[in-house]
Structure formats: C-alpha cells, structure tokens
Amino acid sequence: MLDEAKALDAADPLRAYRDQFDLPEGVIYLDGNSLGALPKRTRGRLQQVVDTEWGDGLIRSWNSADWIGTPQRIGAKIAPLIGAQSHEVIACDSVSVNLTKLIGAALKMRPGRTVILSEPGNFPTDLYMIQGLAGQGMAEQRLAHRDQIIEGLNEDVALLMLTHVHYKTGAMFDMAALTKAAHDAGALVLWDLSHSGGAVPVDLNECDADFAVGCGYKYLNGGPGAPAYAYVAERHHETFQQPITGWMGHARPFAFSDEYEPAEGVSRMLAGTPPILAMAALESGVELMAEIGMEPLVAKSRALSEFFRTAMAEHCPQMEPVSPAHPTQRGSQLSYYHPEAYAICQALIARGIIGDFRDPDVLRFGFAPAYVSFEDAGKAVAALKEILETGAWDRPEFKQRAAVT
Amino acid sequence: MLDEAKALDAADPLRAYRDQFDLPEGVIYLDGNSLGALPKRTRGRLQQVVDTEWGDGLIRSWNSADWIGTPQRIGAKIAPLIGAQSHEVIACDSVSVNLTKLIGAALKMRPGRTVILSEPGNFPTDLYMIQGLAGQGMAEQRLAHRDQIIEGLNEDVALLMLTHVHYKTGAMFDMAALTKAAHDAGALVLWDLSHSGGAVPVDLNECDADFAVGCGYKYLNGGPGAPAYAYVAERHHETFQQPITGWMGHARPFAFSDEYEPAEGVSRMLAGTPPILAMAALESGVELMAEIGMEPLVAKSRALSEFFRTAMAEHCPQMEPVSPAHPTQRGSQLSYYHPEAYAICQALIARGIIGDFRDPDVLRFGFAPAYVSFEDAGKAVAALKEILETGAWDRPEFKQRAAVT
Numbered sequence: 001m002l003d004e005a006k007a008l009d010a011a012d013p014l015r016a017y018r019d020q021f022d023l024p025e026g027v028i029y030l031d032g033n034s035l036g037a038l039p040k041r042t043r044g045r046l047q048q049v050v051d052t053e054w055g056d057g058l059i060r061s062w063n064s065a066d067w068i069g070t071p072q073r074i075g076a077k078i079a080p081l082i083g084a085q086s087h088e089v090i091a092c093d094s095v096s097v098n099l100t101k102l103i104g105a106a107l108k109m110r111p112g113r114t115v116i117l118s119e120p121g122n123f124p125t126d127l128y129m130i131q132g133l134a135g136q137g138m139a140e141q142r143l144a145h146r147d148q149i150i151e152g153l154n155e156d157v158a159l160l161m162l163t164h165v166h167y168k169t170g171a172m173f174d175m176a177a178l179t180k181a182a183h184d185a186g187a188l189v190l191w192d193l194s195h196s197g198g199a200v201p202v203d204l205n206e207c208d209a210d211f212a213v214g215c216g217y218k219y220l221n222g223g224p225g226a227p228a229y230a231y232v233a234e235r236h237h238e239t240f241q242q243p244i245t246g247w248m249g250h251a252r253p254f255a256f257s258d259e260y261e262p263a264e265g266v267s268r269m270l271a272g273t274p275p276i277l278a279m280a281a282l283e284s285g286v287e288l289m290a291e292i293g294m295e296p297l298v299a300k301s302r303a304l305s306e307f308f309r310t311a312m313a314e315h316c317p318q319m320e321p322v323s324p325a326h327p328t329q330r331g332s333q334l335s336y337y338h339p340e341a342y343a344i345c346q347a348l349i350a351r352g353i354i355g356d357f358r359d360p361d362v363l364r365f366g367f368a369p370a371y372v373s374f375e376d377a378g379k380a381v382a383a384l385k386e387i388l389e390t391g392a393w394d395r396p397e398f399k400q401r402a403a404v405t
Numbered sequence: 406m407l408d409e410a411k412a413l414d415a416a417d418p419l420r421a422y423r424d425q426f427d428l429p430e431g432v433i434y435l436d437g438n439s440l441g442a443l444p445k446r447t448r449g450r451l452q453q454v455v456d457t458e459w460g461d462g463l464i465r466s467w468n469s470a471d472w473i474g475t476p477q478r479i480g481a482k483i484a485p486l487i488g489a490q491s492h493e494v495i496a497c498d499s500v501s502v503n504l505t506k507l508i509g510a511a512l513k514m515r516p517g518r519t520v521i522l523s524e525p526g527n528f529p530t531d532l533y534m535i536q537g538l539a540g541q542g543m544a545e546q547r548l549a550h551r552d553q554i555i556e557g558l559n560e561d562v563a564l565l566m567l568t569h570v571h572y573k574t575g576a577m578f579d580m581a582a583l584t585k586a587a588h589d590a591g592a593l594v595l596w597d598l599s600h601s602g603g604a605v606p607v608d609l610n611e612c613d614a615d616f617a618v619g620c621g622y623k624y625l626n627g628g629p630g631a632p633a634y635a636y637v638a639e640r641h642h643e644t645f646q647q648p649i650t651g652w653m654g655h656a657r658p659f660a661f662s663d664e665y666e667p668a669e670g671v672s673r674m675l676a677g678t679p680p681i682l683a684m685a686a687l688e689s690g691v692e693l694m695a696e697i698g699m700e701p702l703v704a705k706s707r708a709l710s711e712f713f714r715t716a717m718a719e720h721c722p723q724m725e726p727v728s729p730a731h732p733t734q735r736g737s738q739l740s741y742y743h744p745e746a747y748a749i750c751q752a753l754i755a756r757g758i759i760g761d762f763r764d765p766d767v768l769r770f771g772f773a774p775a776y777v778s779f780e781d782a783g784k785a786v787a788a789l790k791e792i793l794e795t796g797a798w799d800r801p802e803f804k805q806r807a808a809v810t
Contacts, residue, residue, distance in 0.1 A: 024461045027463070029463060034464050050447070053629075055443040058434060059761065068809050094651065094676060094678060107541070124652045125651045128651060131664070133648060223682050224458075224472060225681045227680060243541045244502060247533055253529070254808075254809060256528075256529050257529060258525055258529065258532055273499060273629075274630045275629075275632060276630045277628050354464060403474075
C-alpha cells in the first residue's frame, strides 16, 4: 500500500504545492475540511498588514493599502473556484450571518411565501438561522429528507436552502437538478458551499443558482474562523434587499447620510467594517487555491480519496463506510461509522494522525488536495488498522470528551 | 505652548505606556478614535497564534489554545472598562451585526411595541440597522433630536438606541438619565459605546442599561475592523432571544442537533465561528487597556483634550468649535467646523499630523489617552495655526477626495 502511495505521489502534479504549507513535523493532517493548514505565504502577508499597513499606515491604509476594497477583491478571487463571475462574490462576516442576510432577501423576493425548505441533519447553523428568523415570525422551517426534497417544494416555499456537500457524510447534492426543481416550483435556491469550495467542482452560473454562501477556513485555508463568502447571481443585483444593512453596504458610506441606500450589486451584502487581519489571511489562502486552479484540485481530491477508500475497504473492514462510494457523488472527505469512533479518533491523534469525530459515532477524514499526499493517506490507513486490530483505542484517556470534539 | 506641553508630559503618569505602541516616526496620530494604534505586544501575540496555534496546533487549538473560549474571555476583560460584570460582555461580529441582534431581542421582549427611537445624525450604521429591520416589516424607526428624546418616548417605543458619545461632535449623553426615562416609558435601552469604551467613564450596571455594543478598533486598539463587543444585563440573561441564532450560540454546538437551544446568558449572542486572528489582536489591545485601567485613562483624556481646546481657542480662532467645552460632557475628541475642513485635514496629513475629516465640513481630533502626548497636541495646534495663517491648505492636491474620507 505504501509503495503504491509513493508512486502516486511521485506522479502527482500538485506535489510541489505541499511545500507551500507549514505542516507540523510528524503530523498527518486529514482535517483540512474542518480547518485548513497554514500557507507559508500567509505569515509574511500578515506581518506586512500588521507592521506596514496598520503600524505605519494607520488609518491611511483604508485608501493606500486598499483595505476598503478587500471584500470585493477576495470575492473576485473566489469566484472562479465556484463558477461565478467576479462581481457576484464577496467576502464578509460568517456563514451564519450571511445565511440570515440571504434568507431575509429571499423572503422579500417571494412575498406571500414564508417557508424555507431544507433537510434534517443539515449543518446545524443552517437550520438554526431559519429557526432564528422563525422566532421573529418572519419564516417557517420545513425539513424534507434528501430523497423527498422535490415533493417538499410547493407554492409556500420561498427558498430551498441546502448544503451542497454534507458535512458529516460527504454526500453531494445534484446542484443543477435541485436548482431547476426549486425554480420550477417558483422558489429561490441558496447553496451552502462550506464543504465544497476549493475541493469539488461547483458551477453556480451553469446551475442557475440564486444565492450561495461558503466558508473561508476549510479548503480555502483562510485561517481559524476566517470570514465567509457570499454569492448573489447577477440577475438579482438590482432588486435583492438583505436585512442587515450596515454602513459598509451603503452606496456612499462616507457621506454619513441618515438614509440607507444600498450599494450596487453584491456589495450591499456588507454590514460592518471588515476584520482586515482575518481578511488578509483569507486572501492569502484564496490566492494560493486560485493559483493551483480547480481542475487539478478536483482530480487530486478524487484520486486521493479513492486511494484511501480502497485501502480502507481492504485493511479496515471494521469501519463501516458512510460516504458515497463514487467520487463524483461526494465531497473531498470520507466518513465511517464505528461505535467507538471517538476513542479511535483520539488514538489516531495520539499517533499524529488528525482526522475528526462527529457525534455520536462517525470518524471523518478530509483530503485537502493541495497538501495531503497519498503517503499520508496510506499511513493513516495503516495506523488505523493497527489501532483496530490491537484494540489500542480502548484506554480511558481516549474516551474523555473535550470541549470541542 | 510647547514648553507647557513638555512639562505636562513629564508629569503624566501614563507616559511610559506610549512606548507600548508602535507609532511611526514623524507622525502625530490624532485619529485613534477611528483606528487605534498598534500595541507592540500584538505583533508577538499574532505570531504565536499563526505559527504555534494555527500552524502547529491546527484544529486541536480549539481546545488546547482555548480558541473556543475567546469571545467570553475577551468580553470579561472589556467588562471593567464599561462598568459591567464579566459574564455580561462578549466579543463577536461587528457593531452592525450586534445591533441587529439586540434590536431583534428588544422587539421580542416588548411585544406590541415596534418603534426603535434614536436621533437623526446618529452614526449611520445604527440608523441603517433599524431601517434594515423596518424593511422586513419588523420595526419602525422614530428619530427625535437629542433635546426632544424624552418627549419621543411613548408606549410604542420598544427600544431607545443611542450612541453614547457622538462620532462627529463628541457630545456625550447622560446615560443614567436617559436610561431611566426610557425605563419609565416601558422601553429598553441600547447604548452604542463605540466612541466611549476605553476613553470615557461608562458604568452600564450603575445606569441600569439593558444592552450595549461597542467597537474593538478604536480606543481598544484591536486592529483594523477588529470584532465588536456586546453587553446584555444579567437580568435579561434568562429571557432574551436574538434572531441570528448561529451554532456558536447554541447550548451544545458540538452535539450537532437540528434544534436550536440558546447557550446560557450572553453566550447566545454568538452566531458563526469567531475570526481567531482578529480576536487575538483584539484581546491583546484590550489587555493593554485593562492594565492601565479606566481611571488614569479618563483623567489623561480630559487633561489632554482640555489642553488642546485651550490652545486652539488661542492660536486657531478661525476653527469653530463643535464639541462641548466641558470635558465631562464630551468624549475623548474635539471637532471643529471650517468650510475647507477637507483640504485642511489633507494639509495636516502632509505634515505628518493625522486627524480626520467628517463630511461635509468637520475636522475631528481624537485623543487616545494611552499614547498621545501633550507635545503631540501642542505640535498639532502649531501646525494648524501655520496652515491657516499661510493658506497652505489651498492646493489642488489637498482638495481631491479619496475613497475613504
């Protein structure tokens, strides 16, 4: 298995990019779908922002370093990774906050319809944002299992809101088909790309999607809690109104007018002042992904996860696969059930192999294509085989839960 | 004037703190009320977060570096600066987003009342957040001039929402009196402390305030676009419901439940994943302010702004004062009208003296007490006198407007 892995690494067109990341010695990192690794260039970029732009430039850097243009500039760099035009994407706030904005916008665009349709088991924050607006009497939550979503689409539905790649199972929706079904029912569609952007093929324009949001700290390597991004299709730019109308989304913020007037297009998604330090790290991560380009990232992601899946089936049959077997039907991750998933995850971490655990019994391995090698994947399978065969997970210290699991 | 300034500096108990900041050579910085200066310690703290916590610790740092506790930890450090208990304050999102959350919470707590009362000319984002919710049919904006606010309080008002220190004039509201008047009318009160926290005395508990928000990037020196903070009085902790119910505000975020259940107390203000790099810089700035303590900061702020105000009256009578003359009635800033305020501001900047301009004709000088010296203030007045007397502002390059003014 390891010989095969080494051969695959030798032939990997992305192998040089691994050196663009600062990966700790002795660690195999299969959790880039939770927090992306540190691009080496980010260190220098942050130093520049802190020392030169903030320290020396002070307030002047809003102009001289174009801090003010950061959200749109990063959005334009993300756009080609998700099949969008550069002026349709903006970096701002968190996924949660951007969901509230876009649910609000959709409700305004579909007067008389109040239902937001999603699936049970969606990433929690997506459902919670619907529930928050429901608590204000603005929206109604409807959940339909993924094979019954089309039946759930009726004349009450303002918005179909789904996560493209499921955070836990890795299962990927057919974006084009579901978008079309929602439009046929008169609803708008919002795709959460948190587990997609930078890892799987996404073509928002081709699919005719209305809205999307996505995460900056996973496959875009923007740093812990990096700002998120949002997409609004050009055809809605004139008309959409989102409810969190902060001054940075005003047509002329520095006129300090009492009356809100939305900025043009996607810029009206902005609310408060962007966190420039966090944005700089995000921009650095996004630039690296954009340099590599989606095609080789997708090819590597599929080859790498297939290698892992095949090796797992052979060497660790005790782990029950959760994710779709076909690489075009899943994200860049593979999940497995095991009743002792938590302890197994801890035993792997103790051996320097970082995957992650999802309550109550799922082990999840992410394959960030820019820096994970086939050898990493092979070594992880070998370690897991040893842990399972020797029962090495069965120790009290591996069963004690931490605050963040 | 400069001899007096030097004597005042020599006697200044805060003079040693100036060295804790990285101020560029040849610059006099009177805009710390817009963007605070770089604390030297922040550089090292960020390096630690990037290299050790993100680079080496990766996902494990949510536990091992207590990233997960960051919002509450910073909130507890801000609390003594604003007269709050440590569990009443949390750092998160932007001022704009936090305003939306707390307006939403207030509307839920005052069913049947829909009016949010504020003043015209409040900082724009404050009014825009009301207008955004009004656009969703949730709220109604009512504006009353500052001397007519009490008359504006009736049984329709859910929330009185004011900025404690006015961003443009520096005028400071009587927080205790207005809070009492609002409560007498059955309304709740939200104070925006953006221009107060870290510079003027604030005692939210003593004033019986319900809610507050504030800015991290001004007197708290948290870096450009630093996350904001929010205060919720303990008596509302059991009952308040804010509408942006993200997963980080859930009682058990890592249970990944489909049903939102609010975390205890102020923690339910959280929405998405906190931007850890930006939060680390904020924490570093806040720690420095907390070390100095509010009493010496307030004393210095008053002495410094009084020195500047007196010198301006003597040397620059062409500038018409906008701010209240008495130091207990204003923030740590002084504003002046002049029809050529923009060009004068640029001429000052060309001489290394950074104040700022507020549309259409106001020059604003901020006195960040931790690092601005009396000599800085004296030199600024001397330069302004020279600019006014020689007409040095009257050059085309000083009249060309930049994107951010």
